[in-house]
Amino acid sequence: MGTDETTGAEPRATLEGFLRARRDRVRPEDVGLPGSGRRRVPGLRREEVAILAGVSTDYYMRLEQGRERNPSPQVLDALARALLLDGEATDHLHRLALAGGRRSRGAARPERVNPHLLRLLDRWSDTPAFVLGGTLDVVARNRLAAALHADFTVTDNLARMTFLDPAARGFHRDWDRSAAAVVAELHKAAGARADDPRLSALVGELSLRSTDFRTLWARHDVRGKSGGAKRLHHSAVGPLDLHYESFTVNNADGHGQQLVVYQAEPGSPSEEALALLGSLHTLYPENGPEAGAGTRTGRA
Incomplete structure (x- = not known):
């Protein structure tokens, strides 16, 4: 192309x-x-x-x-x-x-989340956790992750959330760093699924709608999601200093899914803020409409 x-x-x-x-x-x-x-x-x-x-x-x-x-x-x-x-x-x-050097494999099958993994997400009431697909689609999230992302209108894909939703710049206190990391993750995904029409469509949309994305995509930085610090701000509970870890989902039927888990330092103000956010969890849907069905949330 x-x-x-x-x-x-x-x-x-x-x-x-x-x-x-x-x-x-x-x-x-x-x-x-x-x-x-x-x-x-x-x-x-x-x-x-x-x-x-x-x-x-x-x-x-x-x-x-x-x-x-x-x-x-x-x-x-x-x-x-x-x-x-x-x-x-x-x-x-x-x-x-x-x-x-290989031929296109055509469209990938719809992504689904293992029911056992969904039950595990449900039981983590004090920890935001979500599952990302191979092209950074958010294919499942627990209630606290839904509450954490409540400021967003775009919620279906991590890259679309970062570049197409105005809430992202207020949510990520280090937006430049977060944006660069997301693009580097997409580039790594592109190496593994260069013929994936979903990935091509996503990159095309972001390139058309975001100058920042175009600039970062042209750098060809490559980095996978592993773990690190997240400096966030939520409109309901204020600043959050969290740590995240990413785990490969081995039974994801070749989709390259990742389980992402956020944690706060025990006894920290951020842990208290997460607990406060968790007390509002009934306002947010558990796992979202996409969980287990392989569908994506609405587009902006």
Whole structure:
């Protein structure tokens, strides 16, 4: 899939797009090359990447132009070293190369959440928890997570919530950091499901409607969701300093689902604020209408 003429963005993650973006971000001096003199590109030249990776310039040009679809794992590792990629970005490079050499698998099956996992969510009355699908769709949430997201109008997808709902900038006290993390997660998903029409449609919509998303998507940062701090603000209970952990759902029928759990430090004001929010839980639906049915909530 090529660049969208309306947005200037490339909705589908491709090997050639990733190589171009990451080449632009490596300064010559970062890899021991002289950085002085007039340069027409912000980062490395194609021939410089080729030399660093030990391949011919013509071969590297074919990779960036999408004319070479089957680079060996050894070549990909050499390119990763030349472009100073970390482990996660290197894995992403390999996935993109694999995706470029296979045929489209068509539309994915609707996502469903295991009933046992839904019951587990229901029992966590003092902990916000939700299940994300492979393209960051919120496919299930417990009552406290629904209460936590009550300020949002858009609630069906984490990326759409972050970039298309005005409430996001007030909810995330570190919105820039959260937005960058969401896009990096989408890029990682794109490496594993580059032919997923749902992902292409999502990236296309966000690219069309959000300048911030387009800018971040063009960076081709790659990072999965694991764990870390969340600095939030809820209109009903004020600031919340939480920690989240993400767990892979192994019985998700190939959808790449994640269980995300938020926690507050014991005895902290944030724990008290969560308890106050939990006291309002009857105002919010348990798991939402999407739980277990594979449907998504309404679009903005």
